[in-house]
Amino acid sequence: MHTAVQRYTLNILLALVCLGLVLAAYWDLLDSYVLTVLMFMGINIIFAASLNLVNGYMGEFSCGHGGFMCVGAYVGSVLSVICFSSNKILGAALLPSTLAPWIFPLILLASGFSAALFGLLVALPSFRTRGDYLAIITIAANYIIISLVENIDIIGGPRGLSGMKRTMNAMRDVADIPWMLIWVMIGTLVSLTLLRRLVSSTYGKGIRAICQNEVAAEIMGVNTDRVKIVAFMLSSALAGVAGALYAHVFGYVNAQAFNILKSTEGMVMVYLGGMGSLSGSVIAAMVFTLLVEGLRFGIPALDSLLHAAHVLPADVVLSQIWKWVFIPLLLILLMQFRPEGIMGNRELWDLFPRLKRWIRFR
Amino acid sequence: MALLAVHNLTQRFGGLQALTDFNISIADREFVGLIGPNGAGKTTVFNLVSGFYEPTEGSITFDGVPTRGLKPHSVTALGIARTFQNIRLWNNMSVLDNIRLARHHWLGYSLWDALLRTRRFGDAEAGVDKTSWEMLELMELEAYAGEFPKNLPYGLQRRVELARALSVKPRLLLLDEPAAGLNSADVDGLIRVVDWIYSEFGISIWMIEHQMKVVMALCERIVVLNFGRIIAEGSPGQIQADPGVIGAYLGDGML
Numbered sequence: 001m002h003t004a005v006q007r008y009t010l011n012i013l014l015a016l017v018c019l020g021l022v023l024a025a026y027w028d029l030l031d032s033y034v035l036t037v038l039m040f041m042g043i044n045i046i047f048a049a050s051l052n053l054v055n056g057y058m059g060e061f062s063c064g065h066g067g068f069m070c071v072g073a074y075v076g077s078v079l080s081v082i083c084f085s086s087n088k089i090l091g092a093a094l095l096p097s098t099l100a101p102w103i104f105p106l107i108l109l110a111s112g113f114s115a116a117l118f119g120l121l122v123a124l125p126s127f128r129t130r131g132d133y134l135a136i137i138t139i140a141a142n143y144i145i146i147s148l149v150e151n152i153d154i155i156g157g158p159r160g161l162s163g164m165k166r167t168m169n170a171m172r173d174v175a176d177i178p179w180m181l182i183w184v185m186i187g188t189l190v191s192l193t194l195l196r197r198l199v200s201s202t203y204g205k206g207i208r209a210i211c212q213n214e215v216a217a218e219i220m221g222v223n224t225d226r227v228k229i230v231a232f233m234l235s236s237a238l239a240g241v242a243g244a245l246y247a248h249v250f251g252y253v254n255a256q257a258f259n260i261l262k263s264t265e266g267m268v269m270v271y272l273g274g275m276g277s278l279s280g281s282v283i284a285a286m287v288f289t290l291l292v293e294g295l296r297f298g299i300p301a302l303d304s305l306l307h308a309a310h311v312l313p314a315d316v317v318l319s320q321i322w323k324w325v326f327i328p329l330l331l332i333l334l335m336q337f338r339p340e341g342i343m344g345n346r347e348l349w350d351l352f353p354r355l356k357r358w359i360r361f362r
Numbered sequence: 363m364a365l366l367a368v369h370n371l372t373q374r375f376g377g378l379q380a381l382t383d384f385n386i387s388i389a390d391r392e393f394v395g396l397i398g399p400n401g402a403g404k405t406t407v408f409n410l411v412s413g414f415y416e417p418t419e420g421s422i423t424f425d426g427v428p429t430r431g432l433k434p435h436s437v438t439a440l441g442i443a444r445t446f447q448n449i450r451l452w453n454n455m456s457v458l459d460n461i462r463l464a465r466h467h468w469l470g471y472s473l474w475d476a477l478l479r480t481r482r483f484g485d486a487e488a489g490v491d492k493t494s495w496e497m498l499e500l501m502e503l504e505a506y507a508g509e510f511p512k513n514l515p516y517g518l519q520r521r522v523e524l525a526r527a528l529s530v531k532p533r534l535l536l537l538d539e540p541a542a543g544l545n546s547a548d549v550d551g552l553i554r555v556v557d558w559i560y561s562e563f564g565i566s567i568w569m570i571e572h573q574m575k576v577v578m579a580l581c582e583r584i585v586v587l588n589f590g591r592i593i594a595e596g597s598p599g600q601i602q603a604d605p606g607v608i609g610a611y612l613g614d615g616m617l
Contacts, residue, residue: 202462202490221438222435225433
């Protein structure tokens with residue numbers, strides 16, 4: 001009885017929350033801005049949690065996670081446009097729009113798969129080296145991916161790519177429910193489940209062993225090269241799925257949205273939440289999303305406050321660019337006062353052991 | 363046939379000749395010691411045997427299988443386990459997880475089984491759990507199963523490292539200075555544990571050790587290395603009386 005409660009509480013709780021949100025969106029209780037922020041939260045959770053696998057659990061330093069998100073976003077968008085949208089260059093819609101809800105998850109899978117292949121391309125040469133060198137290689141890979149996309153004119157080049165709204169409209173024609181919210185939720189829950197299952201299995205603990213003592217891992221029979229590649233590919237694949245979701249939430253992609261700043265955002269979330277803590281990444285991604293959105297209102301408010309107090313001269317305006325002062329400042333303060341992050345290598349249930357009485361985490 | 367056969371092993375690091383024409387053959391269920399002054403090349407031998415270095419010249423054969431070109435994890439899979447001079451445990455994982463991870467190569471399930479939580483995954487994890495707890499009980503470590511190794515006293519960390527090495531079910535166990543850093547009471551305990559392991563598990567053990575008390579109590583045969591060359595080989599009694607060995611340790615001027 002007790003274990004039955006433990007086994008299902010988390011699932012039931014999550015199902016209720018998701019159902020509540022979907023119904024709220026369906027009955028128009030949430031305005032579209034709140035909805036977008038919620039979806040963005042989910043995408044950030046996938047992005048941060050997947051980066052945590054490499055930077056937190058494995059202790060490597062990948063700085064180009066945005067690049068893999070870019071691959072997923074573009075592969076997903078191109079497939080979506082080919083399938084459901086008439087486009088001068090890519091041709092007429094390939095599939096009838098009634099198929100959209102069935103094809104969309106396949107598009108997400110394909111995005112993840114192609115991002116994983118790019119992850120493999122980066123991982124193979126770079127795992128001969130570690131630490132600083134991997135950081136440099138991944139930054140370079142991020143730039144290469146973005147330049148590559150910007151120089152392919154058929155997918156819009158630097159102008160970006162749109163047309164994914166057609167796929168969403170096609171899904172809405174089949175059934176008028178908040179499709180994107182549902183897909184983002186499914187994507188987030190599936191990603192977290194996969195990551196949790198990997199790191200809690202003995203196979204996946206090999207990833208932590210590499211972080212803590214690679215020599216010992218290799219000598220105790222862990223195929224370290226293989227485990228590293230598996231971790232890196234899964235991490236990239238989930239970033240790719242996050243990218244495809246992102247492209248469909250906004251209906252438009254531009255390669256510059258996935259540049260080094262995006263990768264930095266991912267690292268801020270990982271280190272804010274704590275390395276090697278999935279619940280930390282989830283909390284940090286939520287906090288970070290709210291913070292970024294909060295600054296959208298906070299900066300103009302601060303601007304008028306400072307002007308009212310005559311601290312700022314009349315011709316100086318605090319613009320949204322200041323976001324990029326406040327967010328890195330957060331990282332500096334974090335490293336100064338709590339370098340282990342919010343959770344610091346622990347999970348929520350390690351901090352609150354009573355949770356285990358009600359919920360079983362696998 | 364010998365379990366481990368090493369032929370004319372030579373290792374050069376740039377201009378440094380760390381090991382020259384090293385030969386040894388270790389039989390099943392044999393306890394061999396490897397001693398020598400600091401810098402004689404003892405750990406180099408272990409690093410070569412466990413696959414960390416590829417030998418410049420010579421060959422290593424374990425149970426009839428040549429190990430040249432194999433990665434260390436593949437060498438371990440053949441049945442060679444080792445411990446380290448400076449303990450190398452995974453310090454931020456429980457003792458139980460340290461032991462469990464030694465079964466990584468033999469898990470018998472794929473990534474997909476882990477992600478989809480198949481029946482094969484469940485059975486394999488239950489099996490690993492069972493053997494790991496058995497190992498903890500055998501080594502009298504079950505009370506520390508949930509502790510992080512970094513929080514344990516040094517002597518216990520050594521025991522955990524031994525238990526972890528035994529968890530790969532080796533046929534040859536390489537011990538690199540197991541008594542280093544232990545106090546005299548711990549050293550007595552170590553001698554008992556290693557002696558018990560040797561008889562209980564029926565494996566071959568090859569040990570590097572500086573403390574003569576440990577070497578003389580445990581080894582059936584001793585190989586002495588100096589400047590990368592074998593200078594003597596024989597029973598503990600023969601080695602103790604060997605003038606070359608005494609010279610290597612104390613300096614020729616003493617003779």
